[in-house]
Amino acid sequence: MSDEQPFDFSILDRVGAPHRRYGPGEKVFLEEDTGNAMYMVRSGRVDLITYGIILENVRSGGVFGEMALIDDGPRSAAAIAAEPTEVVVIDKPTFIAVVGADPQFALKVMGLLATRLRRMNKQVG
């Protein structure tokens, strides 16, 4: 996402989205956890990991855990901070508020959702 245009973090602050900090190796969530929010990396780096394999590095402006917005199923990968990291928690009401302020954000998250669902298919298939 951050390749296209820098995300305006002030939207998240305006809607009061909470921040969380993690040290290197700390988990944001584990595979199979239930969750009701996605996350945006504010600083640092989060690795998405399944079966010990790093699927993706998510850096500032990138989001992960977006499936939880549409689905109450378990997390399909673990999310582990790779360095000192700050994330913003985006639950459903926050997502609605952000999309109301920046509708393009919806298309970005949809694109990410499609990419990740297709990658899961390849792994399964």
Place this chain on the structure above:
Amino acid sequence: MSDEQPFDFSILDRVGAPHRRYGPGEKVFLEEDTGNAMYMVRSGRVDLITYGIILENVRSGGVFGEMALIDDGPRSAAAIAAEPTEVVVIDKPTFIAVVGADPQFALKVMGLLATRLRRMNKQVG
């Protein structure tokens, strides 16, 4: 979608989304067509068909072809009017305008996207 709450079609009229009418058996698009818009059924019924199998019936308030908003790939199924049908064309700028007016719409389309991508997986896998 229409099971949850009726879609407010006036949003689409306000943003000037074009309408198209089809007779029974007429195609909205065929599998492998390229496209840059999704569609919402205003009245009538559209069948999504692949390899001669009807995957889904889409009725008033339902949308289809949503992958085209995030992806320039070919259509993954044909969309054929099953009866006299009117659809509204929702291209990217229209989607952005609709989501700006009704941010919940983004979550609905994301849910649909996930459902359909997962169904494709099952067929492929």
